[in-house]
C-alpha cells in the first residue's frame with residue numbers, strides 16, 4: 001500500500017475496488033495474486049468503516065441461534081451457512097498467521113438472557129452436534145452474571161480486524177486512495193467510468209465492498225441492504241480478568257470481549273422491533289442502541305459505569321435473510337459486489353471475497369450468497 005502523499009492521479013486500471021474494509025482487502029489480495037492492476041478508492045481511511053470499529057470477534061454462525069436458522073432456512077441450508085462461517089474463520093486465521101497479525105483461539109460463549117433462550121440454546125446444541133459442529137451446552141451461567149445457560153463454541157477466535165485489513169493491503173502492494181468517495185458509476189463502451197471526489201477512473205470492472213453504504217451508490221440495494229448502527233463501549237482496564245473468551249447474548253443483540261490490557265469492550269446493535277412495537281423513525285438509531293446497551297451493561301456488568309466510557313460506532317449492512325450478497329448489478333454487469341455483512345461480517349469476509357472473485361474470473365455461481373435469491 002502506497003502512502004497518500006505519493007498517490008498520483010490514476011486514469012485507468014483493470015479493477016477499481018470501492019471500500020477498504022476487510023472485505024475489500026480480501027478481494028484485493030486475491031486480485032493481486034491473479035495479476036490484476038487494481039486501485040482502491042475509500043471514502044474514509046483504510047479500515048475506517050465497520051471493520052476498524054469492530055470488536056474483533058470471529059464467531060461461528062449468525063446472531064440468531066441454530067434452531068432459528070434451521071426453521072428459517074431449512075436444515076441443509078442452515079448447515080451450509082454455519083459451515084461457511086467455519087471456513088471463513090479458518091481462512092481468516094490462515095491469513096492473519098501468514099501476515100503475522102495476532103489472532104487468538106479463545107473459543108466463545110453464547111449466553112441466554114431468559115429461559116426461552118436457554119431452551120433455544122439447548123435445542124441448537126443438539127442440532128449442531130447432529131450436524132457435525134463442535135458445540136456444548138451448559139444449563140448454568142459459567143460467568144455468574146445473571147445469564148441462564150451457555151452454548152460454548154471452542155474454535156472461535158479474536159483478531160484486530162483493522163490490522164489484518166492493513167496487512168492484506170500492504171502485502172498486495174496496491175495504491176489505496178483514501179478520502180476518495182465514489183458517487184457515480186457510468187458505462188463507457190465495455191468499460192465503467194468511476195466518478196469519485198477529485199478523481200475519475202476508467203476500468204474494466206468495479207467491485208463494491210461498501211457494506212452498509214451500498215444503497216447510497218446504487219438504488220438496486222435499497223430493499224436489499226439496510227444500514228444498521230452498532231455501538232461499542234470501551235471501559236478503562238478492569239482490575240481483573242472477567243472474561244476469558246468473547247461472549248454474545250440476548251439472541252446476538254449484545255456482545256462483549258475483554259482485551260489483553262483488561263479493558264472491556266461491550267457492544268450492541270439495534271433491535272428494530274423490540275417488544276413487538278414498530279421502530280420509531282423519530283428516535284435516532286444511536287440513542288436506541290445506546291440505551292439498550294446501557295441496560296445490558298447494568299444488568300450483567302454492574303461494575304462498568306456507562307456514562308464515562310469511550311465509545312465507537314459504525315454502520316453495518318443487514319440483508320432481509322441475514323446472509324451477505326454477492327453478485328453483479330443487473331443494469332451494469334461490470335460492477336460486482338460483496339455487501340450486506342451484518343454483525344458477524346468478519347467470519348464471512350474471506351468466503352464472500354473468494355466467491356466474488358470466482359464470479360468475476362470464471363462466472364462461477366456464488367451459491368447460497370448469490371444476490372439472485374432476493375430478486
Ligand SMILES: Cc1cc2nc3c(=O)[nH]c(=O)nc-3n(C[C@H](O)[C@H](O)[C@H](O)COP(=O)(O)OP(=O)(O)OC[C@H]3O[C@@H](n4cnc5c(N)ncnc54)[C@H](O)[C@@H]3O)c2cc1C
Nearest residue numbers: 019021022023043049050051054055057182314344345346
Ligand atoms: C461497532 C461494531 C462492532 C462490530 N463487531 C463485530 C465483531 O466483533 N465481529 C464481527 O464479525 N463483526 C463485527 N461487526 C461487523 C463487521 O465489522 C462488518 O460486518 C465487517 O467489518 C464488514 O466489512 P466490510 O469490509 O464489508 O465493511 P466496512 O468495514 O464498513 O468497509 C466498507 C468501506 O467502504 C467505504 N465506503 C462506503 N461507501 C463508499 C463510497 N461511496 N466510496 C468509497 N468508499 C466507500 C467505507 O468508508 C468503509 O471503509 C461490527 C460492526 C460494528 C459497527
